[in-house]
Amino acid sequence: MTKKALITGITGQDGSYLAEHLLARGYEVHGLVRRVALEDSSRRFGRINSIRDQLTLHAASLESYPSLFHVISRNPFDECYHLAAQSFVAESFSDGFSTMNTNINGTHYMLAALREIRPECRFYFAGSSEMFGRVREIPQRESTPFYPRSPYGISKCAGFELTRNYREAYGMFCCSGILFNHEGPRRGFEFVTRKITSTVAAIKLGMASELRLGNLDAKRDWGHSADYVRAMHLMLQQDEPDDYVIATGETHTVREFCEMAFEQVGLDYRRYVVVDERFYRPAEVEILVGDASKARRELGWAPQYDFRELVAEMVRSDLEQLTRSGGALRYAAWPVG
Numbered sequence: 001m002t003k004k005a006l007i008t009g010i011t012g013q014d015g016s017y018l019a020e021h022l023l024a025r026g027y028e029v030h031g032l033v034r035r036v037a038l039e040d041s042s043r044r045f046g047r048i049n050s051i052r053d054q055l056t057l058h059a060a061s062l063e064s065y066p067s068l069f070h071v072i073s074r075n076p077f078d079e080c081y082h083l084a085a086q087s088f089v090a091e092s093f094s095d096g097f098s099t100m101n102t103n104i105n106g107t108h109y110m111l112a113a114l115r116e117i118r119p120e121c122r123f124y125f126a127g128s129s130e131m132f133g134r135v136r137e138i139p140q141r142e143s144t145p146f147y148p149r150s151p152y153g154i155s156k157c158a159g160f161e162l163t164r165n166y167r168e169a170y171g172m173f174c175c176s177g178i179l180f181n182h183e184g185p186r187r188g189f190e191f192v193t194r195k196i197t198s199t200v201a202a203i204k205l206g207m208a209s210e211l212r213l214g215n216l217d218a219k220r221d222w223g224h225s226a227d228y229v230r231a232m233h234l235m236l237q238q239d240e241p242d243d244y245v246i247a248t249g250e251t252h253t254v255r256e257f258c259e260m261a262f263e264q265v266g267l268d269y270r271r272y273v274v275v276d277e278r279f280y281r282p283a284e285v286e287i288l289v290g291d292a293s294k295a296r297r298e299l300g301w302a303p304q305y306d307f308r309e310l311v312a313e314m315v316r317s318d319l320e321q322l323t324r325s326g327g328a329l330r331y332a333a334w335p336v337g
Helices: 013-024 035-039 046-054 065-073 089-094 096-117 151-170 192-204 225-235 254-263 293-298 307-325
Strands: 004-008 028-033 055-059 079-082 122-128 174-179 211-213 243-246 273-275
Touching: 004 013, 013 028, 013 046, 013 225, 046 055, 065 096, 079 096, 096 122, 096 151, 122 151, 122 225, 151 174, 174 225, 192 211, 192 254, 192 307, 211 254, 225 243, 243 293, 254 307
Parallel strands: 004 028, 004 079, 028 055, 079 122, 122 174, 174 243, 211 273
Antiparallel strands: none
């Protein structure tokens, strides 16, 4: 029998990779999108255009419980992957109210609607390493206490606790993936990794002359989104629900990312990178590195991409896109993620 999966945030980086992954496994894949996206599909569906005819999309909003209830009541979903969120950390400082409303209430509405109509549907919540914030131990694992340093991190902690509460209070199959930074060519331009690789491409092609960044010494555990969506799927195939850290276990600085990205085009990053204090966070997270030994042991998961392959793929993709579009990518004023 064909499984039916619902993905919120299907038009995003993770959503598009996950949709491809599930389609390859014979799933019937549905996605939630805002009505405005349906009305402007040519621009907003870029990441899923190649599979658009294999998807069923539903207009709904995470801020509207009735719209979520309507979709879920009419479709017997077996699995629900809740990826949609206001996920840009810098924006969460600028508009904390919107971040809290979308990320916390949206998660609560999804869980409540599923409990009411589809309590047997397995639920995945997209947690984040930003929940650890000012880390209490290195590396971070499932038992590491949370200490979020941004409205985004706080909202993800609330979603994590909601997910665990529905699992324990109502016996639902609810899992959280505490995913460390995961990137790829489909990453949004507002995030620091894509800002770096697309500006590197622009500099190489003579379309830009400098790259302005914030804290070059911030350390992150960077993996590839295509690897991480495999872990999401594996979590919902287990006999019992649980929470898992998904990470590479390696840490690199923003400076290292810059150096490697510029190396891909034969340039020295020191000639082009300018530190701009406007891009520092109000409360910085200095180091994040995860221990995914539980996922390796229980899920049989391991990343296939290494750091150098990730950076190389992103730079190569941005070079190809800029060349093909004649410089149409937006690269001049992206803020740091």
